[in-house]
Amino acid sequence: MATLTNYSKITERENGADVIADVGGDVNQSVSGTQLPKKNISCYQRAKAFIYMGLASIIFSSVGAGAKYLDHIPVAEFTFLKCFVSTLILLSIVFHRTEKLDFKGSLKWIILRCTVGGTAGVLKYWSFVELDYGDATAILNIMPCMAALTSRIFLKHKINIPTVLAAFVGLSGIILIAKPGFIFNNSEESQYSYKVFIPFVSAVLIGTAYTIMQKISPEIDIFIVPTFLSGFITVFSTFFFLIKPEPLMLPSCYSDRNIIFLCSIFTVIGLVFMNAALLIERSGPVSLVRSLDVVIAYCIQVLLFSKLPDRLSFIGGTLILGSVVVVTVDKIYLQSVPFFRKYQI
Numbered sequence: 001m002a003t004l005t006n007y008s009k010i011t012e013r014e015n016g017a018d019v020i021a022d023v024g025g026d027v028n029q030s031v032s033g034t035q036l037p038k039k040n041i042s043c044y045q046r047a048k049a050f051i052y053m054g055l056a057s058i059i060f061s062s063v064g065a066g067a068k069y070l071d072h073i074p075v076a077e078f079t080f081l082k083c084f085v086s087t088l089i090l091l092s093i094v095f096h097r098t099e100k101l102d103f104k105g106s107l108k109w110i111i112l113r114c115t116v117g118g119t120a121g122v123l124k125y126w127s128f129v130e131l132d133y134g135d136a137t138a139i140l141n142i143m144p145c146m147a148a149l150t151s152r153i154f155l156k157h158k159i160n161i162p163t164v165l166a167a168f169v170g171l172s173g174i175i176l177i178a179k180p181g182f183i184f185n186n187s188e189e190s191q192y193s194y195k196v197f198i199p200f201v202s203a204v205l206i207g208t209a210y211t212i213m214q215k216i217s218p219e220i221d222i223f224i225v226p227t228f229l230s231g232f233i234t235v236f237s238t239f240f241f242l243i244k245p246e247p248l249m250l251p252s253c254y255s256d257r258n259i260i261f262l263c264s265i266f267t268v269i270g271l272v273f274m275n276a277a278l279l280i281e282r283s284g285p286v287s288l289v290r291s292l293d294v295v296i297a298y299c300i301q302v303l304l305f306s307k308l309p310d311r312l313s314f315i316g317g318t319l320i321l322g323s324v325v326v327v328t329v330d331k332i333y334l335q336s337v338p339f340f341r342k343y344q345i
Contacts, residue, residue, distance in 0.1 A: 045280050052277035053289040059270035061296040064128055064137060065304060066263045070256055071129040078260065079122055080237030083230045085264035090227040093268075097221055104217035110228055113212040118232040120205035127199035131192070134309055135177050137297030138317035139199040142170040144327045146207030154211050158344040162330045166323035173319030174200060176312045184312075226271065291324045 041049075070078055094101075103110060127136040145167040151157040175183070178196040216225065251257050277286050294317050301307050309317070334340045 041280060049277040049280035049286055050289055052273045052280070053286040054292070056270045056273040056277065057290055057292050057296060059266045059273065061137070061293055061300060063263045063266050063270070064125075064297070065133060065300045066259050066266075067125045068128045068133045068305065070251075070259060073251055073256065075122065075126045075129055076237045076240045079125055079233055080240075081260045082264050082267070083121075083233040083237070085261060086267050087227065087230040087234055089264065089268050090223055090230055094221060094223050094227050097223065101224070102220065103224070104219050106216040106220060109212055109215040110220075110225060113209050113216065113225065114229045114232040116205050116212060117209035117229050118236055120202045120209060121229070121233055122236065123198055123202035123205070127195070127202060130195045130198060132301055132307055132309065132313070133305060134294070134298035134301040134317065135196075135313055136199045138294045138313075138320045139174055139177060139196060140203050140206075141291065141294050141324055142167075142174065142200075142320050143203040143206045143210075144324050145170045146204050147210045148207075148327060150204075150207045150211040151214070152345070154208075155214065160330050160334055160340045161343055161345070162334060162340070163327050164345060166326040166330070169326075170320050170323035173316035173323065176316030176319065179312055222275065288325065288328055291321055291328070294321045294324075 067075075067078060124136075124140060127140070130136075131139075145163070148157075148159050148163050149167060152159050174196065178193040180193045213225070251260070298309055298314075298317060301309065330340075
């Protein structure tokens with residue numbers, strides 16, 4: 001019988017999709033080339049996996065909403081406090097699960113993945129502060145398309161035509177959200193258009209990080225990479241405060257401290273729900289539930305921040321959501337279709 005660590009790693013790499021925890025507050029899927037046999041599970045178990053992943057989506061969206069709500073706190077300060085607590089929690093989990101740290105010869109890839117992913121995590125929270133929460137989340141969710149493209153560039157993995165078309169559709173959605181002035185003749189939106197590059201660069205970096213993740217041995221404990229990633233963001237934020245004239249201080253408001261602490265706890269809880277879902281069902285089907293992040297984010301934007309998305313943002317978010325669904329369906333069902341395999345790029 002497979003151990004929890006090995007079994008969960010097999011599940012994560014199933015059907016060409018790796019699901020990696022991003023302690024910046026989110027968990028998403030990337031592209032791989034591994035094909036493993038299907039798991040025979042009951043409808044009850046499959047429904048339970050979808051519920052677990054849905055709960056993880058709600059939790060991670062709540063963490064992002066917490067970052068948006070605390071936009072008066074500097075991003076580096078928020079990420080430091082949040083990731084410091086997350087690191088302590090994850091370290092306790094790692095030392096409880098493993099007697100000796102064994103990186104299986106993947107230490108350099110872990111460091112590289114955490115460097116790229118940590119930078120992406122900081123940019124992600126920065127985008128929540130600078131943009132409307134729904135728009136930032138929608139742009140970040142183009143990450144599966146970016147992961148497919150970076151896998152094609154760096155690992156030479158073949159991709160199907162639907163994935164390429166989905167990438168163009170997703171980029172079109174970003175343009176509609178950005179509403180650049182040279183296209184829509186609206187000079188008031190020019191500053192907002194430039195800020196769209198923040199989540200877009202974060203999505204590209206996350207896709208690159210997931211491509212690097214494929215170089216890491218699947219035999220290492222599943223909590224090692226999230227722990228290193230959280231620790232990297234903490235150290236990165238520490239260096240930022242060394243050059244900052246003002247010293248690091250805890251938020252003076254008691255409720256702000258509680259929100260940051262809850263964001264740290266929720267990140268770890270969301271990770272547990274995500275891993276529980278992956279132990280039951282393949283990562284491909286449950287990743288469709290993760291695409292609901294866009295819908296949840298826009299609902300939070302309306303209900304919590306009282307900001308209705310305009311028509312172009314709604315259309316752009318819908319296009320991005322559609323592109324994510326197409327990429328996921330392509331990896332699950334279309335990879336084995338002879339017609340699409342014949343015209344792979």
